[in-house]
Amino acid sequence: MIRPKLSPRRPLALIGATLVGVAAATAFAAPASAHHSIVSGTACKLESGDLSVEWTVKNSESDLAGKITEVWTPSATEIVGIAAGAELPKSTDGELKGQQVVKAGKKPVLKISAEWWRGERHITNTARGVAVLSGDCAPTSTPTPEPTSPEPSESPEPSQSPEATPSPSTPEETTSPEPSTSPSEEPSSPAPSTPAPTTPVPTSPAPTPQPSEPTGPLVPEEPNAPVFEIIFACDALAVTADNPADGVTATIVFTTDKGATKELKLVPGKKTEVVFEAYEGLTITPSFPGEKPDPADAVAWEKPADCAPGAGGGKGDGPTLPLTGAATGGIVAGAAVLLAAGVALFVVARRRKVRFTA
Template sequence: MNRLHLRRAAVLTVGTLLGLAGVVTVAGPAAAHHPEPSGSYCAAENGTVTVTWSVISSETDISGRITTVESTVPGAISGGLAVGAELKPAGQGPLTGTQTHTFTGPIPELKLTVGAHWERGRKSHDGERTVTARPGRNCATQSPSPSPSPSTPPSTTPTPSTPASPTPTPSASVPPSPSTPPAPSAPPAEPGEPVFKLDQDCDSMTFIVENPADGIAFAATFTTEKGESRKLVSEPGKAGSVEFEAYRGLTVTVKYDVVEESETIPYTAPRDCSGQGGGLPVTGPAAGAIAGGAALLLAAGAVLFVVARRRRIRFTA
């Protein structure tokens, strides 16, 4: 009897461990799949700014493909960071690019949004991240040495003896009132950028929104071409998702409650469906459709912040 109970306990333990391993295997990759960009810049005295961008992958076993690169710095990005570039697994080297621009006024926030696409078996994943470049630590001092020019006037020692009249002392007592200018108020901190993901497999199309803790609350309405509509309310510090059953010809229009623009995103089945999962065979490369769908998703996400900031819309949580 004891042997029987021990045998049953061992079987249950092994079954539980296998079940947990299966959950980790299936659920783990779905929470990842995103690019991880970073950036730093160096500024010269004439306002010329050189930004260096770098992007690595969240995945360690498969390569991805860059689908979107959007920068707030004017001008093209030189280097390997471009749409269509291979995003190698983490640890195999980043994608890098540089931008140079001369600003006439103060340097604004320099931001980069990168989107990428991964194919993992019978499921595809799209993710994007936005990063703000920080001042570099190893910037070369580009200011020429202007120190010799002020060193020349010490030879004219007799001249400062003439203007030694202390007459301007009464005038200094007159302007104490304008010496209290109002301190300029610091600009309000901009909200954190949400993260938008699109997961597609042979049976479903899932939209994922991750709102950072310093983000703003907003709502998104997802409507299919057949009129099926679902609403997602995104709160700061929380993540939410909306899922649709996949079928041939499925398109989903995304509309946010804070802007007027909307985006329509077509469903693209992964390459390994091979007629399964609702009868969705895929023949030939689908890279163009995948990149188009991912770009539309990322453009829809950018509407919240890019378009809204241009129109000076104020968000209230």
């Protein structure tokens, strides 16, 4: 399969979607990490018209296990093997697999919300996957039970008993019906032991209770799309880009409310970032080099609630110094990783003039 190369315009759509979402409120001393789950599936069509789907959920992290918090599918049928509360193993330790029967007419879609705890940082993410239909399911051959009637045919041994019992003086005993009736009665008894044929083809499942559809930013569905994360710290606002090895090469310019600019380089196979010193009223707006920033795409820095008085750009209660470096590890307010959704969002934003609001 030839994978189309990511459009250079795609990253701006991704970062625009990221900027208007929920950003990570975490200590800047710890490096950002784009924790996410990877959902994929294969499906085949049953004779009933339903789809038999095998789902796979992988962890992006090789050193940290996650936990599934929500499972949602339009079919509202149970996914055996994948449920809320299940552990999402480290990528080096395996993956989650689940089986589901999707009712005819429903889309084979799965949304997974997961969480990770990296020290004091609480990271959440929602990922979406669509199963690929491979065709009709292979016919399942119903095993034909072996007839058990031959067994009684071997049991006429009792009929030989007259050879051992004939008395020299009484030949009538050989005509005794008792030995001959026992074999004739035995063939009727195996009938109940004949197993009824089982039909492994699943029937239409009944809907099972499930939570409402998870909302929020999704992981880009294209494997070569960069993943962005925004971090609100007490003294800084940072934007990171985790670009896959087959990702696009591009540059995104961020312009502050004071006109200062910084460039975020997208380099295939590398993770890059830009950092702005936080102050009251700070906003950053993404654009491509040579283009005028669109104020509708701007995002404002918000001071985390747990910052110490005087930290960062907030108004202090005294002459206290801002916390920096490792000390900021104690003011973590929690993290929400932002993984942008992609081309569809970009098309809507550019062609339909939709404005994103935080």
